[in-house]
Structures are given as structure tokens and as C-alpha cells.
Amino acid sequence: MKLSVLALFAFAALVAAKGRVTYLVTFPDETPQHEVDKAASEVEGRGGVINHRYTLIKGFSVISDEDSMNILRASGNEKYPPTVEEDQVVYALGPDH
Secondary structure (H helix, E strand, C coil), X not given: CHHHHHXXXXXXXXXXXXXXXXXXXXXXXXXXXXXXXXXXXXXXXXXXXXXXXXXXXXXXXXXXXXXXXXXXXXXXCCCCCCEEEECCCCCCCCCCC
């Protein structure tokens, strides 16, 4: 278990060094699952690595570069547009609490 955690951190450091970061990609609630799967496949086709596929919301997290995410934003379905944002830490009461 410890080895796999260390390997994951090493992989994340390598990816970050190449200008790739984690993005959250979400879709409107009424988006059919095949549209979400299609977007994930397109991102993987451009070298993205899917970290997690969400079940409570329509979407996934992916390690990718900014260019690939811009392509996804621009080529998104007009009826079910994806929201793409860089993953970040969020504080409920602010970082000092």
C-alpha cells in the first residue's frame, strides 16, 4: 500500500513538471452519460489521465494540459456544455480556520 501511494505521488510530480495539472470537468445534470464518456475518451485521446469518474455529479477529474482543456471547452456540446476548472483547495471558513 505504501509503495502504491509513493508511486502515485511520484507520478503526480512528474506530470506537474510537464505542465499538466488536475482539472475537474463537470456537466449539467441532464447530460446523458454517453456524452460524459465521450468527453472523457476525447481527453484520454489527447494524453489526459482520468483520475476519477464521479457518480453523484456528471463529470470526472483528469490530469491534463491546458491546451487539451481549451479544446474540450471549445468543442463541447452546445446542449450539454462542460465546465472545466483547475482543481484547487477550497476552504469553508477560510484558510486561517
